[in-house]
Amino acid sequence: MSDTPFDRAAKATPPTVASKIRGLSDRAIAWIFVLPTIFLLLAVNIFPLIWTINLSFTNFRANRPNREVEYIGFRNYERILTDSDIWLTMQATAHFLFWTIFFQVLIGFTLAWLINRKFRGNDLWTTLIVLPMMLSPAVVGNFWTFLYQPQIGLFNYGISFLTGVDPSSFQMIGDVTLAPWSIVIVDTWMWTPFVMLICLAGLRSIPDYIYEAAEIDRASQWRQFWTITIPMVLPFLMLAVLFRGIENFKMFDLVVQLTGGGPGSITELTSINLKREAFEKWRTGYASAYAIILFVTVFGLASIYVKALNKVKER
Amino acid sequence: MKTAKLLAATALVAASGLTVTHAQADELTLCWAAWDPANALVELSKEFEAQSGHTMKFEFVPWPNFADRMLNELNSGGKLCDLLIGDSQWIGGGAENGHYVKLNDFFDKEGISMDDFAPATVYAYSTWPKGTPNYYALPAMGDANGWFYRKDWFEKPEIQEAFKAEHGRDLAPPKTQMELLEIAQFFQEREIDGQKRYGAAIFTERGSEGITMGATSSMYPFGFKYEMTPGKYDMEGAVNSPEAVAGLEFYKELYQTATPPGYTDSYMEQSLDAFKSGQVAMAMNWFAFFPGLYADPDTGGDKIGFFVNPGQAKEASTLGGQGISVVAYSDKQDAALEYIKWFAQPSVQKKWWDLGGYSCHVSVLNDPGFADSAPFASDFLLAMDGVMDFWQEPAYAELLLAMQKRLHDYVVADQGTAKEALDKLIEDWTETFEDEGKL
Numbered sequence: 001m002s003d004t005p006f007d008r009a010a011k012a013t014p015p016t017v018a019s020k021i022r023g024l025s026d027r028a029i030a031w032i033f034v035l036p037t038i039f040l041l042l043a044v045n046i047f048p049l050i051w052t053i054n055l056s057f058t059n060f061r062a063n064r065p066n067r068e069v070e071y072i073g074f075r076n077y078e079r080i081l082t083d084s085d086i087w088l089t090m091q092a093t094a095h096f097l098f099w100t101i102f103f104q105v106l107i108g109f110t111l112a113w114l115i116n117r118k119f120r121g122n123d124l125w126t127t128l129i130v131l132p133m134m135l136s137p138a139v140v141g142n143f144w145t146f147l148y149q150p151q152i153g154l155f156n157y158g159i160s161f162l163t164g165v166d167p168s169s170f171q172m173i174g175d176v177t178l179a180p181w182s183i184v185i186v187d188t189w190m191w192t193p194f195v196m197l198i199c200l201a202g203l204r205s206i207p208d209y210i211y212e213a214a215e216i217d218r219a220s221q222w223r224q225f226w227t228i229t230i231p232m233v234l235p236f237l238m239l240a241v242l243f244r245g246i247e248n249f250k251m252f253d254l255v256v257q258l259t260g261g262g263p264g265s266i267t268e269l270t271s272i273n274l275k276r277e278a279f280e281k282w283r284t285g286y287a288s289a290y291a292i293i294l295f296v297t298v299f300g301l302a303s304i305y306v307k308a309l310n311k312v313k314e315r
Numbered sequence: 316m317k318t319a320k321l322l323a324a325t326a327l328v329a330a331s332g333l334t335v336t337h338a339q340a341d342e343l344t345l346c347w348a349a350w351d352p353a354n355a356l357v358e359l360s361k362e363f364e365a366q367s368g369h370t371m372k373f374e375f376v377p378w379p380n381f382a383d384r385m386l387n388e389l390n391s392g393g394k395l396c397d398l399l400i401g402d403s404q405w406i407g408g409g410a411e412n413g414h415y416v417k418l419n420d421f422f423d424k425e426g427i428s429m430d431d432f433a434p435a436t437v438y439a440y441s442t443w444p445k446g447t448p449n450y451y452a453l454p455a456m457g458d459a460n461g462w463f464y465r466k467d468w469f470e471k472p473e474i475q476e477a478f479k480a481e482h483g484r485d486l487a488p489p490k491t492q493m494e495l496l497e498i499a500q501f502f503q504e505r506e507i508d509g510q511k512r513y514g515a516a517i518f519t520e521r522g523s524e525g526i527t528m529g530a531t532s533s534m535y536p537f538g539f540k541y542e543m544t545p546g547k548y549d550m551e552g553a554v555n556s557p558e559a560v561a562g563l564e565f566y567k568e569l570y571q572t573a574t575p576p577g578y579t580d581s582y583m584e585q586s587l588d589a590f591k592s593g594q595v596a597m598a599m600n601w602f603a604f605f606p607g608l609y610a611d612p613d614t615g616g617d618k619i620g621f622f623v624n625p626g627q628a629k630e631a632s633t634l635g636g637q638g639i640s641v642v643a644y645s646d647k648q649d650a651a652l653e654y655i656k657w658f659a660q661p662s663v664q665k666k667w668w669d670l671g672g673y674s675c676h677v678s679v680l681n682d683p684g685f686a687d688s689a690p691f692a693s694d695f696l697l698a699m700d701g702v703m704d705f706w707q708e709p710a711y712a713e714l715l716l717a718m719q720k721r722l723h724d725y726v727v728a729d730q731g732t733a734k735e736a737l738d739k740l741i742e743d744w745t746e747t748f749e750d751e752g753k754l
Contacts, residue, residue, distance in 0.1 A: 059750065063390040064412060064709075085720075150577040174579030176728050262521040263579050264728025265720055280383065281713040282390070283750075 049295075056289035063282040076289035086290075088265060089273040095180055096187070096255075096269060097248050101241055103188040108195025109237065113229075115196070116203040126200075130193040137190070141257025144186045148172040148258075173259050179266050183255050187248065195240045202236030203229070231315070238309045242302065249298055270294055340368040341650040346385060346396035347637075349375035350583075351607045352456055355670040362666070363657050369650050378583055379523050386712065389414040389642070397645040398654055400455050400637045403439045408709040409640060410443035415451040416641040421652055422450060427659045433457065436675035439704050440638030445546075452638025453655050454675035456603065459624070459632040459698035460532045461691070462495075463590065463608055464488060464597040466620035468507055477501075488622035492536055492565060495597075495625050499573030502596035514573030516589035516598035517566075520582035521723045524715055527705065528633050530566045530722050532599060532624050535631035535703045537562030548748050555737035558628060563733040567726045579727050590614060599624075601635045602698065605691040606671040621691040623698045634702035636673070710747050717743035 024032075056076055060069045080086055115126055132140070147155040148171075156167035172182040206228065214224045252271045255261070261268035274294065278287035345360070347353050353375045360371045374395060376384045382402065388395050389409065401409060409415035418441075422429070429437045429450060436454035443451055468474055469486055478486035478501055489495040499514030506512070518529025531539065538558025543549045553559070570578075575594050578585070583600055590598040591614050600608075609615045624632040639658065641651040657663060664676035668688070673695065679685060686693040706714045718740055725736035748754040 063386070063408070066412070148577075151575070168576045171577050171579065174577055174727065176730075256522075260520075260522045260580055262723055262727060264521075264724035264730055266728055276716060279387070281716055283713070 052288045053292060055285050056292050058285040060285040060288075061282045062284045069285075072285070076286045077293065079286065080290050080293060085265065086270075086273065089268050089270050092180065092265075092267060093249065093269045093271075096183060096251065096267075097245060099181075099184045100187045100191070100248055101244050103184065104192045104195045104244055105237060105241060107188065108192045108240065109199045109233070111192065111196040112199035112203055115200060129196060132190045133193045135190070137254040138257050140186060140190050141254040144182075144258055145173065148182060150174075174263055176263055176266050179259055179263055183258055183267055186258060187251070187254060190254070191244060191247075195237075195244065198236050198240040198243075199233060202233035205236075206232045235309065235313045238305075238312060242305055242309065245305075246298065246302065249294075340370065341397075341647045342370045342372055343397045343647055343650050343654060344372045344374055344395060345398040345400070345654075346374040346376070346388075347400040348381045349377045350603060352603050352672050355667070355672045359663070359667055359670055359672065360654075362663070363654060366657065367650075367653055369653070371654075379520070382523060382712070389644075392644045394642075394644050394646065396642050397647045397651040398639055399642050400639045401452070402637055403634060404705050404707050404711040404715070406440065406443045406451055406638070407707045408711060410449070410451045411709045413643055414640075416643050416648060416652075418450045418453065418641070418655070419448070421655075425656050425659075427453070427656065431659075431661075431677055432675045433677060433680055433699060435634075435699055435702055436636065436638075439634055439702065439707075440636060440675070443707070445707060452640040453659055454636075455639035455658070455672075456637050457673040457675040457695070457699055458601050458603050458635030458637075459695070459702050460528060460599055460635060461602050461605070461621060461623055461632065461694055461698055462488075462597055462599050462625075463605065463619055463621045463691075465590075465593075465595075465614070465618060467618040468502075468512075468596055469620070471507070474505075474507070488620060489625045491625050492533055492562075492627040496565065496569055496573065499569060499597060503573045510593065512593070513575040513589075513595045514597065515569065516578070516581065516586040516595045517569060517574060518582050518586065518599060519570060519574075519578060519723070519727055520580050520585075521719060521727070522580075523582070524705075524719065525580075525582035526722045526726060527715060527718045528635075529599060530563060530726065531703070531705070532633045533566040533569065533627075534559055534562030535633065536625065536627040536629060537565065538628045539563075540703075541706060548754050550741045550744060554741050554744070555734060559737055560733045562627075563722070563725065563737065567733070570726050602673060602691060602695050603635065605695075606689065609690060621694050623694040626701075630697075630701040631703050632698040632701055634704040636675075708751070708753075710751050713747050714744055717747070 057071055057073060058069050059072050061067065111129060115122060115129070144155075147153050150156055150168040150171050153167070153172075155172065156170070159165065159170075160167040170178065172178045172185075210228055210232075211224060214228060219227070250271050251269055252275065255267055255269055256272060259267040261272045265273075274287060274290050277283050277290060345356070347356070353373070357371075357373055363369070364371055382405075385396070385399065385401060386405070386408075387393075389399075389405075389412070399415075401415075406415075410417070421427075429441065429448075432441075432454045436457050437450075438446055440454045441450045441452045443449055469488075475486050478484075478498075481501060482497055486498065486501075489498055495515075501514070502512055503514040504511055518525040518532075520526055538556060539562050540553045540556075540559075541550065543551075543553045575589060578589075581589070583604070586598045586600045587604060587608070589595045590608070591611060593614065605621060608619060611619075623630075639655060641648055641655065645651055658667075659676075661676060661678040664674040664679050668674040668679050668685075674680070680696065680699075682688075686696060705711070705718075708714060721736045721740040721743070724730045725733060745754060
């Protein structure tokens with residue numbers, strides 16, 4: 001009679017280890033397996049978080065280790081929340097978040113819907129469409145600066161070709177009105193494929209028999225779309241929005257390469273502003289308070305959103 | 316047998332000698348920005364390697380990342396650099412935070428006198444607190460923001476004629492900021508040799524120090540200063556004086572009316588590119604680049620001319636340049652000091668200038684042949700006579716970032732007025748100095 005996999009595993013276990021484990025309860029063994037992870041979590045996530053909260057009440061500067069650290073209460077928080085420049089960066093972030101998600105969902109879903117229809121070259125198109133998201137954000141930011149260049153940039157020439165305006169008459173990166181849109185365009189170009197893939201997964205998870213039943217009931221294409229496709233893809237769409245929302249809230253590399261936060265501070269997102277405070281001005285205590293405010297904001301919004309997502313899934 | 320013993324003894328001595336040499340020889344790492352003078356220093360340092368037996372390693376970081384990279388290195392007590400040619404503004408932080416070795420005792424012991432170096436460079440690159448005889452660096456690379464122009468275009472008869480018709484005077488390198496603006500505007504979008512050209516390439520970079528270095532080149536000559544009383548941090552009336560406002564408004568006009576399109580985030584590299592590609596008639600940049608520009612086969616030689624930053628109410632140029640310091644965290648401080656001793660020698664300083672570095676040594680600068688030794692040498696002397704520098708406080712990075720933001724908001728993003736920008740700058744700086752306990 002041949003050994004079962006369990007027999008083989010038992011034989012492979014050294015007797016000393018086996019004897020040591022023998023006598024321990026299941027709970028104890030579970031703890032042994034889980035403890036290293038808990039320790040890592042505490043060391044890498046929880047401790048830094050608590051330490052950051054502690055620093056946020058001080059005037060500590062990491063580049064002045066010898067300077068006396070004073071506890072200044074909520075002064076850092078007060079300064080941040082009353083600083084009009086910080087509110088401008090929040091506005092810039094909100095503009096970036098809203099429009100990137102809006103366009104990515106709109107275009108991503110449309111592309112997924114088109115790709116989901118069987119046609120020749122379907123696979124090739126899918127591969128081509130997902131190419132941008134395989135690039136490094138820093139590289140994307142860098143080469144789009146060339147595309148946006150008023151004198152030689154292809155983007156400006158493209159717009160000129162379509163509208164007839166002089167290509168060097170507008171500056172996507174240098175103009176206060178256009179710069180916020182320049183980062184929205186690039187992020188949409190890069191990350192729409194990601195939303196498309198998630199939507200495609202949602203569309204392909206809808207069983208064909210539901211559409212067949214709808215057709216037997218003589219439901220129109222339009223009605224099928226609104227009553228079958230959209231509700232069944234909605235959890236996937238909401239997941240895509242969550243991922244993109246979290247990612248874009250901490251957007252840094254692409255925008256730094258593209259505009260550096262300029263012109264002026266028009267495209268200075270909170271992550272860029274925070275980095276400047278923490279690692280260029282070295283106001284560690286202040287930056288810690290800033291980070292905590294952002295953390296609470298993201299955590300709060302994400303919690304509300306996840307609850308809504310769960311409700312949609314339960315439907 | 317005797318011969319054999321003699322040979323053995325000789326071999327032993329030779330071997331022990333070799334061992335001693337290896338034990339004393341260190342590998343020194345010198346950190347600096349990645350630019351033309353750094354290549355000249357690599358060449359120069361070969362002589363030090365041959366003389367001392369030490370080997371030199373170089374860590375050159377591109378300018379936009381130089382401050383970030385090196386200040387992080389110093390703040391973390393890193394041992395990457397034994398010698399650092401750090402920016403002049405770092406001297407306060409370097410001294411107060413213990414990053415740089417104080418060199419007074421070493422200078423006294425080795426007979427290195429600061430009187431042998433140009434006073435402006437000693438003040439700017441070596442001393443902290445400013446002007447006191449506490450030395451944390453040896454002046455290594457004198458530099459200031461200057462200008463270069465397309466001499467061949469300036470000399471074209473049709474251009475000369477058109478300029479005279481427009482302005483009633485001959486086209487020549489500007490003597491004042493207003494003349495600079497006129498010339499830049501004259502060339503803006505002018506067709507020369509069948510191509511559209513632009514007036515001037517100036518600094519507008521937001522991320523590091525670009526726009527501050529560029530705008531102060533206009534603001535200093537108009538009368539901008541940091542304090543009413545040096546050392547008192549009384550900025551009201553100095554930073555936002557009518558002269559400072561006029562200087563900043565001037566820079567914005569220069570940016571808006573006389574630069575190439577899309578010139579919103581440009582610094583040294585972009586200025587060089589704009590000039591070398593034939594886009595602009597004039598460009599600002601550091602003197603450090605001038606030897607390379609003059610040697611350029613396409614736009615150098617007879618095609619290029621140089622001029623010192625034009626004055627307005629007074630003559631003034633924005634200071635660049637650096638001193639060389641020994642990093643306090645280095646394990647090879649003795650060898651690093653040996654390098655400084657070698658570098659301070661007049662003969663080495665002469666060779667430094669010959670290779671393309673800007674010596675600060677008076678024996679080089681006061682040499683009767685110096686002014687004629689390069690087409691930009693006399694302008695360099697003029698510039699160094701009137702240099703002004705940014706704050707050199709330990710909190711310099713914070714002070715600089717505030718100015719970058721306020722200037723970029725006003726000049727490039729066209730937000731608010733010059734007065735508002737400078738008023739806000741005073742608020743930012745006041746907050747910083749209060750945090751520092753200086754106000």
